[in-house]
Amino acid sequence: MSRVLESDEAVAQKALRLLELTSLNADDTTERIIALCERALTPVGNVAAVCVLPRFAGLARRTLDDLLAREVKVVAAVNFPNGGASISTVESETRAAMLTGADEIDLVYPFHAQLGGDKTVGGDMIAACKAKCGRRGLLTVTLETGVLRDPQIIHQVCRTAIREGASFLKTSTGKQVVSATPQAARILIEAIAELGAQVGFKASGNVRTLSEARIYLDVVQNRFGPFWLEPGRVRLGGASLLDDLLAHLGVRP
Incomplete structure (x- = not known):
């Protein structure tokens, strides 16, 4: 009952510390990434992480360190956004990102290969990427x-990812027509619960407002309880969510 009555302000504060602030555009610049890192530090607390392309991992880490925000993680998105099937490319991107300062890697699963009938490259890619981490x-x-799309395929891929050492399962890149949905989130969360694994959950794509964030936080709480709402277990990915959260917390742009 207490969750139902929780104020927007309280939920916004929780969501803020779970936020993974992203900038994953082909035309990203040094100035844009520095500004992203500066936005990660707000008057009402810091976000959990920033997510950038591999070539900006070092810049993001140095900028956050200069801002005395070592606790804000730098996530580098590899195989992004198209989820190709080249394991060597993923290994190269991952190695470079980790060497230059990334704390975490976000691997886009080779979903086209999976739908084309290749059931092995995904697991092999995750294992190779995990080794480079x-x-x-x-x-x-x-x-x-x-x-x-197909719940059975999604569930199968979840099991593969968990078996090969994933730390988090994430819904989507946000670059496709259909991104995160509550239904997909439940499949990921049930797979985590089913395997009893110490694996976290990330919602990304279509998480732009407090009301949308609340939906995913409720999905997590309904399955695992409120103690799961910490950055090592749950993240909310997005570029525009921060503005709405700050508005609910009384912070003007």
């Missing part, structure tokens, strides 16, 4: 659930 690097696997 090293012992300290966390690995997110982005499933592109809006393209995979």
